[in-house]
Amino acid sequence: MFGPVLGLQALVMAACAYGVKILGQRLQHFSLPQHSILIVLVVVAYQTIVVTMAALLGRGGLAWALFYPALSSALVWPLLVLVLHYLRRRQ
Numbered sequence: 001m002f003g004p005v006l007g008l009q010a011l012v013m014a015a016c017a018y019g020v021k022i023l024g025q026r027l028q029h030f031s032l033p034q035h036s037i038l039i040v041l042v043v044v045a046y047q048t049i050v051v052t053m054a055a056l057l058g059r060g061g062l063a064w065a066l067f068y069p070a071l072s073s074a075l076v077w078p079l080l081v082l083v084l085h086y087l088r089r090r091q
């Protein structure tokens with residue numbers, strides 16, 4: 001009764017995945033810094049929608065902690081891409 005709305009995370013994740021899927025072909029031509037910027041935008045959009053829906057339902061408010069996942073994603077993304085490129089070349 002007081003828990004999160006069932007399916008909210010899944011709905012928002014599906015909307016973000018759909019947006020990235022539409023940009024799929026263009027993403028291949030982006031540089032690594034452009035990828036990081038896009039990742040930050042997607043994570044911020046995801047977090048903003050989730051926090052907004054929670055605030056509308058009276059379960060929380062906007063906080064600076066909203067941007068921590070986006071910042072960590074921007075920092076980890078280049079490392080992840082480089083590791084995956086290295087593994088792909090080894091095979």
